[in-house]
Amino acid sequence: AQSVTQLDSHVSVSEGTPVLLRCNYSSSYSPSLFWYVQHPNKGLQLLLKYTSAATLVKGINGFEAEFKKSETSFHLTKPSAHMSDAAEYFCVVTGGSYIPTFGRGTSLIVHP
Amino acid sequence: KAGVTQTPRYLIKTRGQQVTLSCSPISGHRSVSWYQQTPGQGLQFLFEYFSETQRNKGNFPGRFSGRQFSNSRSEMNVSTLELGDSALYLCASSLAWWEGEETQYFGPGTRLLVL
Numbered sequence: 001a002q003s004v005t006q007l008d009s010h011v012s013v014s015e016g017t018p019v020l021l022r023c024n025y026s027s028s029y030s031p032s033l034f035w036y037v038q039h040p041n042k043g044l045q046l047l048l049k050y051t052s053a054a055t056l057v058k059g060i061n062g063f064e065a066e067f068k069k070s071e072t073s074f075h076l077t078k079p080s081a082h083m084s085d086a087a088e089y090f091c092v093v094t095g096g097s098y099i100p101t102f103g104r105g106t107s108l109i110v111h112p
Numbered sequence: 113k114a115g116v117t118q119t120p121r122y123l124i125k126t127r128g129q130q131v132t133l134s135c136s137p138i139s140g141h142r143s144v145s146w147y148q149q150t151p152g153q154g155l156q157f158l159f160e161y162f163s164e165t166q167r168n169k170g171n172f173p174g175r176f177s178g179r180q181f182s183n184s185r186s187e188m189n190v191s192t193l194e195l196g197d198s199a200l201y202l203c204a205s206s207l208a209w210w211e212g213e214e215t216q217y218f219g220p221g222t223r224l225l226v227l
Contacts, residue, residue, distance in 0.1 A: 036218075043116070043202055043218035090155065099168050100216075102155035 002027040004093045006103035014111045019078040021106045023091035026072060031095040033074045035065055038088045038105075047089075050074060061085070086110045114139065116205050116219035124225045130191040133222045137184050137205030144186040145216060146178060149200040158201075161186055162208065190224075198226045 007022040025031055032051045036044040048059025055067040065076045074091060091103040117136045125131050137144050146158040157170040161180035178188040184205075190197055200223050204216035 034215075041220075043220045044204075045218070046215055049215060099157050099160075099170065101157075104154045 002029075002031065002093050002095050002101050004091050004101050004103040006089075006091050006106045008106050009104065010107045010109065012109040012111065013081045015083055016080050019076070019081045019085065019108065021076040021089050021091075021108065023074045023076065023103060024072055025074060025091070025093045027093055027095035029095035031093050033065075033067060034092040034094075034100075035059065035063070035074075035076050036090045036092060038090065040087075044090065047076070081108075081110050083110050083112065116203055116217055118201075118203050118219040118222050120222060121220065122223050122225075124227065125193050126227050127193055127195060129193050130189060131193060131224060132187055132189045133201055133203075133224075135186045135188075135203030135205075135219060137186070137203075138217055141205035141207055141217070142184055143206045143208055143214070144180055144184065145204045145206075146186070146188050147202040147204065148172075149202060149221070150198070155202070158188065193226045195226050198224060200224075 004025045013019055034049045035047040037047050038044045047063050048057045048065055050057045050067045058064045063078050065074050067074050088105045088107050090105050092100050094100045119134045143162045145160040147155050149155045158172055159169045159178050160167050164180045175191045180186045200221045202221045203219045206214040206216045208214055
């Protein structure tokens with residue numbers, strides 16, 4: 001069994017300030033973890049993925065995430081938010097199954 | 113390389129009708145997965161096809177079905193539409209969805225409205 005919890009449904013930041021989107025997971029197997037972004041009326045775009053290699057994963061557009069097994073977390077960060085980062089972000093886990101489990105999403109709001 | 117394409121992009125149907133949605137994966141990708149996205153339930157896995165065979169199915173009623181053709185293009189069908197079937201239907205393709213390590217690439221989705 002597997003599950004994923006995105007701890008915040010909305011995160012609001014000012015442009016130029018750091019971004020932190022939190023994700024906790026559970027999995028009976030060694031998990032693969034992903035972060036996707038969805039802009040309005042668009043499909044999902046992969047930001048980054050963790051698949052049992054380096055625990056600090058760098059993705060596109062300056063995002064990165066750290067896999068912490070002891071905390072069962074995979075939080076997404078970015079040092080400086082840009083207006084174009086405003087979107088819905090999804091944390092996804094798979095493990096021992098072909099069926100990915102999606103978090104409920106975190107809406108990132110960026111203020112000028 | 114062209115991305116995942118889905119047709120149609122928007123669709124309006126009435127209750128009781130049926131609908132067929134189409135997905136063309138990225139060239140060379142053999143795995144196609146379908147998802148339903150609604151405000152209430154979020155993103156839910158429908159089913160996944162690989163080399164014309166359904167490998168996995170989510171927890172949806174039998175009204176939801178799909179198939180994959182030899183060129184990897186996939187269709188999903190929903191029969192006897194209900195108001196609750198209104199959603200964004202997303203298709204994703206990958207080279208081979210082995211234990212989640214393969215990256216899935218998503219199409220823009222088909223937005224279905226059932227009246």
